[in-house]
Every structure is written in structure tokens, then in C-alpha cells.
Amino acid sequence: MESVDVLIVGGGPIGIACGLEAKKKGLSYLIVEKGTIVNSLFNYPVNMQFFSSSERLEIDEVPFISKEAKPKRNEALEYYRRIVTSNKLNIRLFEKVTGIHKTDGHFRIETNKSVYQADRVIISTGFYDLPNLLGVPGEDLPKVSHYYNDPHYYASQKLAVIGASNSAVDAALECWRKGAEVTMIIREPEIGQRVKYWVRPDIINRIEEGSIQAYFNSNVKEIRPGVLIVETPEGIITLDNDFVLALTGYQPNFEFLEQAGIALSKDDKRLPQYNPETMETNVKGLYLAGVICGGMETHKWFIENSRIHAQLIVSDILRKKKEATAH
Incomplete structure (x- = not known):
């Protein structure tokens, strides 16, 4: 030994x-x-x-x-x-x-x-x-990942990014710039304050102009093969969806x-x-x-x-x- x-x-x-x-x-x-x-x-x-x-x-x-x-x-x-x-x-x-x-x-x-x-x-x-799991039905589907690598993979796809930390914001911006249709699901009322200071204005501007759709004060309730069920302040909505990046820490x-x-x-x-x-x-x-x-x-x-x-x-x-x- x-x-x-x-x-x-x-x-x-x-x-x-x-x-x-x-x-x-x-x-x-x-x-x-x-x-x-x-x-x-x-x-x-x-x-x-x-x-x-x-x-x-x-x-x-x-x-x-x-x-x-x-x-x-x-x-x-x-x-x-x-x-x-x-x-x-x-x-x-x-x-x-x-x-x-x-x-x-x-x-x-x-x-x-x-x-x-x-x-x-x-x-x-x-x-x-x-990873911190969401604990929702469908989280184990192949289209769901808790790790993000390369934006090219999501080109021309409907991508949901869950979270508003540095990793989530980077993924949302990079994938949008490679042609993904990006939607962010965020529990908090705003983008996280600890997001890199040179990136935070970028994501806020993309959301405000409508390039990236964001649902604040919202939570994913269920993940299905072709859709996402989301609870928002306005009620339950169904989003068409191809891939999910659950970047929740x-x-x-x-x-x-x-x-x-x-x-x-x-x-x-x-x-x-x-x-x-x-x-x-x-x-x-x-x-x-x-x-x-x-x-x-x-x-x-x-x-x-x-x-x-x-x-x-x-x-x-x-x-x-x-x-x-x-x-």
C-alpha cells in the first residue's frame, strides 16, 4: 500500500x-x-x-x-x-x-x-x-441538460434556459447568437445581480427588445417531449420546446x-x-x-x-x- x-x-x-x-x-x-x-x-x-x-x-x-x-x-x-x-x-x-x-x-x-x-x-x-435538480416530471428526458457546452448544438432549435446566473445568461446569449429561439424561465423578478457586469446589460437589452423571451417570477412545472409547462404570474402557459438547459446551479x-x-x-x-x-x-x-x-x-x-x-x-x-x- x-x-x-x-x-x-x-x-x-x-x-x-x-x-x-x-x-x-x-x-x-x-x-x-x-x-x-x-x-x-x-x-x-x-x-x-x-x-x-x-x-x-x-x-x-x-x-x-x-x-x-x-x-x-x-x-x-x-x-x-x-x-x-x-x-x-x-x-x-x-x-x-x-x-x-x-x-x-x-x-x-x-x-x-x-x-x-x-x-x-x-x-x-x-x-x-x-446539479441542483428541478424536481419536476420530465427532467430525465434526453432533451434536458444541466450542463452547457457549445451553442452550435442548439442552432435553429427552440431552447429554454432555466435560471439567471452567469452560466444561464452566457448560454442564452451565445445560443441566441447562433440562431436558437431562446426563452428564459427565471424564478426571480430580474437577472441576477452577480452576473458579469459586462454581460448583464447585454442580456437585459436582448430581453427588452424581444430578441430573447423571458418569464420572470416563473417556474417550470413539467417537461414534455415537445413542450414545456410553465407557471407564470399570469397563470400556466405551454411553450413549444426542443431542448432545455436547466442551469440552476x-x-x-x-x-x-x-x-x-x-x-x-x-x-x-x-x-x-x-x-x-x-x-x-x-x-x-x-x-x-x-x-x-x-x-x-x-x-x-x-x-x-x-x-x-x-x-x-x-x-x-x-x-x-x-x-x-x-x-
């Missing part, structure tokens, strides 16, 4: 930052990622542009040079991949962690391919894998956290318990890093404000190792 000082679950930007910090401080480490390098970013829409500027996406003070101030997906993939390869990080790709168990002061980490032992574990798995894998012994708050936020000064959870030796720390408040943590987690965690690990040696 392979044994390391630190095993990092998740090979996203913050998981990579943790690996870099561990390597720099002389700790043996392993990053285990269920997909490719920065798997969540790889699954972002092909044309996505980040809200953050390139310097705010940098890790370990490695410069991120992009064509524009706010980089696009392909530039981010290149940046993080080159960091992994040039630093020869110890990372296992397409290997999914299935269980974390603590026994006799060590962690046993089981994956679909192997079993590892580690003195400490860092969970940095993000939140992009589990995502959530962390809470079951995985609880299985590892991490306590979650009992309210709707489901915040995991951890010390913000060290990022250690209620399970001694088990740490959290990145957006996973926010529970259902997935808008609270980003790459730019959670990069520091790597240094906090590794500093705490080194301090505790030194204390244990002294005793």
Missing part, C-alpha cells in the same frame, strides 16, 4: 496549489483526481470567459499571461496543465476516491483503482459534479463529506465544520480547501480567494509534525 504524508482529493486549481505547497515544503504527497487535470474547468462551456482577471487565477506566484485581462477557458486549461507537467506533480488522473476512513491515527483512502495510506488528507473537490457531494466524518450545519447552507485559520475539519488531520468550504453557498469561494488555503493547511501540517517530533 502506497503511503504519503498528504493525500489530496481533487486535481482542480486549489488541489494543484496544495500539491505545489506540499512539494515545496518537503512533504510526500499525492493528488487523486477522478477526471482530467482541472476537470471542472474542462467541463466549462467552450467559450467561457472568467469573471476574474488572469493574475487572480494564478497559483504559487506562477504568472498567468492571457490575451485579454479576463482569460478564457482554453487559456486556463493551458495554464494549469503546464503547472502540473512542468513541476512534475505526483497526480493520478481518472481515479475516483470512493472512501476515506481514519484508523489508528492514519487515513485509509480507497479509490476505484487502488488503496492508499496518508497521515493527512485534503479534500478539494469543488461543487460542479452534482450545483452543489458539493455532501454524502462524500459526511462519509468521511465531516460535520455539516443543519440548516439549508450545509456548511462543513472547519477551523478557518488552519482549514482542519472536526476530523483531526482532515482538511478542506477551495469552494467545497462554502457548502450550498457556492458563490462565496473562488480560485482567487481560496488560493491561500494551501499555505494555511501545509503550515498547520508542518507545525503539528514538529510538535509530534518534539514530544
Whole structure:
């Protein structure tokens, strides 16, 4: 059984930052990622542009040079991949962690391919894998997707976009510009205030001019093969429909956290318990890093404000190792 000082679950930007910090401080480490390098970013829409500027996406003070101030997906993939390869990080790709168990002061980490032992574990798995479901009849139809990739697919089709976040607005605008007939179904009375400031006026103008139809204060009640049943302030309406993009957000894998012994708050936020000064959870030796720390408040943590987690965690690990040696 392979044994390391630190095993990092998740090979996203913050998981990579943790690996870099561990390597720099002389700790043996392993990053285990269920997909490719920065798997969540790889699954972002092909044309996505980040809200953050390139310097705010940098890790370990490695410069991120992009064509524009706010980089696009392909530039981010290149940046993080080159960091992994040039630093020869110890990372296992397409290997999914299935269980974390603590026994006799060590962690046993089981994956679909192997079993590892580690003195400490860092969970940095993000939140992009589990969509917030609508919970309506027909949501499992083939025409429904909770992920958006390329607008070309929806050209000349009647497309319903559910939601009003950045991903929903980007999808609506891009698909409309590629010739889709776009209708937005929005629970709130307006487009979300956190939508990228250079995009929000665009979608508002497209709605006001009638290029994109929007139903505010509305909810989808049922999805059928050729239509959509929507509850609006004016009553129930039926919309002709070919495809549905239900872009209503995502959530962390809470079951995985609880299985590892991490306590979650009992309210709707489901915040995991951890010390913000060290990022250690209620399970001694088990740490959290990145957006996973926010529970259902997935808008609270980003790459730019959670990069520091790597240094906090590794500093705490080194301090505790030194204390244990002294005793």
C-alpha cells in the first residue's frame, strides 16, 4: 500500500496549489483526481470567459499571461496543465476516491483503482459534479441538460434556459447568437445581480427588445417531449420546446463529506465544520480547501480567494509534525 504524508482529493486549481505547497515544503504527497487535470474547468462551456482577471487565477506566484485581462477557458486549461507537467506533480488522473476512513491515527483512502495510506488528507473537490435538480416530471428526458457546452448544438432549435446566473445568461446569449429561439424561465423578478457586469446589460437589452423571451417570477412545472409547462404570474402557459438547459446551479457531494466524518450545519447552507485559520475539519488531520468550504453557498469561494488555503493547511501540517517530533 502506497503511503504519503498528504493525500489530496481533487486535481482542480486549489488541489494543484496544495500539491505545489506540499512539494515545496518537503512533504510526500499525492493528488487523486477522478477526471482530467482541472476537470471542472474542462467541463466549462467552450467559450467561457472568467469573471476574474488572469493574475487572480494564478497559483504559487506562477504568472498567468492571457490575451485579454479576463482569460478564457482554453487559456486556463493551458495554464494549469503546464503547472502540473512542468513541476512534475505526483497526480493520478481518472481515479475516483470512493472512501476515506481514519484508523489508528492514519487515513485509509480507497479509490476505484487502488488503496492508499496518508497521515493527512485534503479534500478539494469543488461543487460542479452534482446539479441542483428541478424536481419536476420530465427532467430525465434526453432533451434536458444541466450542463452547457457549445451553442452550435442548439442552432435553429427552440431552447429554454432555466435560471439567471452567469452560466444561464452566457448560454442564452451565445445560443441566441447562433440562431436558437431562446426563452428564459427565471424564478426571480430580474437577472441576477452577480452576473458579469459586462454581460448583464447585454442580456437585459436582448430581453427588452424581444430578441430573447423571458418569464420572470416563473417556474417550470413539467417537461414534455415537445413542450414545456410553465407557471407564470399570469397563470400556466405551454411553450413549444426542443431542448432545455436547466442551469440552476450545483452543489458539493455532501454524502462524500459526511462519509468521511465531516460535520455539516443543519440548516439549508450545509456548511462543513472547519477551523478557518488552519482549514482542519472536526476530523483531526482532515482538511478542506477551495469552494467545497462554502457548502450550498457556492458563490462565496473562488480560485482567487481560496488560493491561500494551501499555505494555511501545509503550515498547520508542518507545525503539528514538529510538535509530534518534539514530544
